[in-house]
Amino acid sequence: MPQAVRFDEYGDIEVLEVREVPRPEPAADEVLVRVRAAGINPGENGIRIGAFHERWPATFPSGEGSDLAGVVEQVGAAVPTWSVGDEVIGWVDSRASHAELVVVPAGNLVSRDPAVPWEVGGALFVAGTTAHAGVRAVGAGPGDTIVVAGAAGGVGSITVQLLRHAGAAVIGLASESNHAWLREHGVVPVTYGDGVLDRIRAAAPDGVTAFVDAFGDGYVDLALELGVAKDRINTIIDFAGAARTGVRSEGMEGSANAGVLAGLVKLVAAGDLDVPIAARYPLAEVRSAYRHLMQRHTRGKIVLIP
Structure with a gap:
């Protein structure tokens, strides 16, 4: 079974666990992506401790994560734009990208240029x-x-x-x-x-x-x-x-859309945008990744590698 980050209640980093979960199944307008890299973001700390409960309440058990880059593994019946094996960069609004497999709306993905490293693509959207x-x-x-x-x-x-x-x-x-x-x-x-x-x-x-x-x-x-x-x-x-x-x-x-993301990917691929990667952590070390993030003195992004 695939693994994913989960937490059952609001709290500090210690509530985060990596668990086996059922294999996600894409709906007709979705694709299933095998994640190669997924960025972490400060806002996820706020969500996890409940600071944004009024604005973005969690339902438990909750996953986490928005950013991702990976390879399309399965395509929904109504998706003409992607095929199995396509390399993609994108995001989810379902708090689910910190996982080995994630279901993504087809419109939330753009093509990964080979010049864009996986960890950069996986940390780019937010x-x-x-x-x-x-x-x-x-x-x-x-x-x-x-x-x-x-x-x-x-x-x-x-x-x-x-x-x-x-x-x-x-x-x-x-x-x-x-x-x-x-x-x-x-x-x-x-x-x-x-x-x-x-x-x-x-x-x-x-x-x-x-x-x-x-x-x-x-x-x-x-x-x-x-x-x-x-x-x-x-x-x-x-x-x-x-x-x-x-x-x-x-x-x-106002900028959270595939068009802006595609433009950022082009800048990175052309060498016109440098996205520093401060650290890479295996998915199993998600707690260590957030401890690093909370120091607030990293240069660039911290990325999980499932």
Whole structure:
């Protein structure tokens, strides 16, 4: 029997288990994918502990995971677009990708380019579409100077590159261990922590025109102190700060589609988008993967390999 991650109640990492489960069967408009890689995301921590129960309640036993890359193993009767053996990248909304086999709606998949490593494809959807939405939310373009908080994380590392593609100058807040990577990608690195406001002003003497917060922890207020207009500040994590101040809090919803995902795949395949993989864990070590993620100092993405 195939294996999948399950949990029976809200709680800390210890509630996660890898169990044998019945083989999933695709409906007429679905395909069955054998997963080669599946990314993990901070939002899954919130779901697991029950922090988002009002917004995204769990039913138990619950699976988890959205991102995936793999090989089509079975095709539903009404699916003309995919065949057994096709290599695909996609997502599910059923919290099920952390598994050996997963049923996926046919429209949630795009072709994997051979130039895209499995682990990159498996980690692309959530972080990539969230970054895409954040760039759109602040209206990035030539002439802009934009600060990104959490610039080397899963979402931030993609955001800074998409901002550069849009023609903006980018300042990335990150630890010094990530400064060389940021410079290699055309980003001016600035260390976070005490004195960060002055360091940003020194790096942007003509001012900051937009701010993308991918970290939380007070950066909404920092952006306002820098004089950035509220409609050009977007946070993907500090919802309370957004509600209090009136800045944007647009997540992935407006970009969460196959068209945007296909565009990201093309950028990766062309060498125009670098998706750093911080670590790879076997499915059986899912708890260790989340412990790593919760340190909040990884460069890029952490991926499960079933």
